[in-house]
Amino acid sequence: MNKTFKTLAEPNRFQIVELLRNGPLSVGEVADRIGLRQPQTSKHLRALMDAGLVEVDPIANRRIYKLRLEPFQELDIWLESYRHIWKERLDSLDDYLQDLQRKDNHHHDEDKE
Template identity: 75%
Template structure:
């Protein structure tokens, strides 16, 4: 999981992942959409490949990159435990805010 977070921490790599969510792209297409040169883009894609987030397929003389779903499923599973914690906290906050509103309404009625 550390390699996933490390790879996604860099803004250009995160942007590449966002681009690849729409479908497979070549290095040139990614570079064009990011406004980077191809060597820079290739380095970012290599990091994403090494982290297991993307895979590459050679088609003729082009390298086509696409996302791998497994690491993102693992990330989602890991985050699920935190969602539960935050949902509980939001529920408590909602209860507290409703209590404040009730007290505010009762206070206003007494004036």
């Protein structure tokens, strides 16, 4: 997973992954959409492939790149543990805010008497 983060930390690679979320693309299509020359794009795609984030399907004389699901599923599993922590904290914050609101309402009720 550390290799995934290191690979995605490079902005062009991250942008390529974002493009490939919508479906497979050729090297030329990726290059055109992110505004890089084809050799630079190929280098980034190779790094993404080495990290296991994308795979390539050679079709005729074209190489079509697509995302691999497994590394992203691994990231999702890892992030799930943090979602649990945030949910607990948000629930605690919600309880605290409701308690403050009850105290404030009680205080206003006493002022009316």
